[in-house]
Amino acid sequence: MALKVIVKLHSFVLLLLLMHLASADIPATGSEIITKPGCRSHCGNVSIPYPFGIGPGCFIDKDFELSCDESIVNDIKPAYGSIKISNISIPDGHMTAEIFMGRDCPDNRYTASATLVGTFTFSSAKNKFIGMGCNTWAYLGLDDSASICTGCLSVCNKTKDITNGSCTGVGCCQAPVPVGLKTLYVKVGKMFTNNTSERLSFNPCSYGFIVDESSFNFTLPYLKDFKNNGTGTVPVVVDWTVGNETCMEAARNPSSYACGQNTDCSVPEGNNTLGYRCNCRWGYTGNPYLQSSTLGGCRDVDECKEICKGPGGKCENTEGNYTCVCNNGYSYEVRDNITYCILENKSSLPGSTQNNNLNKIVVGKLCF
Incomplete structure (x- = not known):
């Protein structure tokens, strides 16, 4: 799967790819078919719905190819690139990825970058860019040339200035994620003034990251330690589509058209990437990317x-x-x-x- 994330730790470039797929939208029961015939539906206790797949002929194209390491529980790796995935949604065309964050701590400073390949993009509707920490600047760039895409400033000197749940520029700031973002470069740092010549004891580190907006609610303890001083990951929603055509163009070629029987095809609104999505029509259920209703595709609901x-x-x-x-x-x-x-x-x-x-x-x- 051509999903590539490069995490830069100073001059060290880490290519790490772990993929854990959990589909809450397509049940993985014994009677539910989610893969093509003869293909594996699980790695450990994790389900793998088509168009993703393991092995030749089990995925729709190389961007969706996965591998499974039997020696590690639930260790599913894309064939290319590296991000960790915790959820896949077939109806929404979303995945939840685990992304490293930029951070500025007393003993280290990390700059994080990530690149998605193919028709995968960071969701502008589901994610926010967050800068967190007292007297912190954070920006989201397109690359390491400091071409700024978006950013924000967060200021504070005392804990009494900070309000739990508020991310409006005091201890925490936020900015929108651009539409169609495929590459990001997160950099963060401290702003020192005459009144704040050293790091505050209750806030040793500053952080910058994009995150699934629904999973993040700023609280004061985050300033003391967030995700093991920024060494952990945060959940990010990734949009995905299949193909590189519109629905009308794709339907003209039945041999490559991804949508099966009893399906509707749609192009995501506000998404400036190529590709389309398939969903079962009203009154039908199943995996819309499987062609036959008898083999797991969209079948009538009684x-x-x-x-x-x-x-x-x-x-x-x-x-x-x-x-x-x-x-x-x-x-x-x-x-x-x-x-x-x-x-x-x-x-x-x-x-x-x-x-x-x-x-x-x-x-x-x-x-x-």
């Missing part, structure tokens, strides 16, 4: 098992849809997107909406 309930109802499942009919003497109520047929004059279900029309027919599509 809504009658979950959607139309109650002794006075009849449900007919159709391909990608369903019909729910309430008999005479029954009315329908909807709660949590489930239709219940109940006897009239009975008390309503909590949190439901009721309609007293007889023989009500509900026809709908649900997104799974």
